Amino acid sequence: MQTASFWEPVYDLADHRKWSSGRTVLMGDATHAISPHAGQGASLALQGVINMAKQLRDAAPETAFERFQQARQLRVSRIIADAGKRGEGKQTLPLNATKIRDFILTQFLRFRGNRLFNEAYGHTEKWA
Secondary structure, three states: OEEOOOOOOEEOOOOOOOOEEOOEEOOOHHHHOOOHHHOOHHHHHHHHHHHHHHHHHHOOHHHHHHHHHHHHHHHHHHHHHHHHHHHHOOOOOOHHHHHHHHHHHHHHHHHHHHHHOHHHHOOOOOOO
8 A cells, every 4th residue: 555655655565464484484564564654663563572472482483473473463454554544644734734733633642542542552462
């Protein structure tokens, strides 16, 4: 998916059907690169590392890799879709319009953001 950016086009990496082969697994941007509009690229990668460590602790690599993809793919797909929607709505605005948008956004996030964005920004990868 291509979305508008202030500097150049931004692309999401198409979701791979299979994240592993044998004893090799793709993680982070190698398998699910995401446009910057959700601000979740590094978080998804770090959550993936924790989840992968947990899977490897509990199973052989090939099994762990399959479980890792099953555990992570739906969440990653949702965040990528959300980032795409946010990117589609961005465009270059006049300075006054930008200031108004930024003010409204900060007020919105202050009063409603925790509840509305909790799925994306409040996720915790549990070790147990």
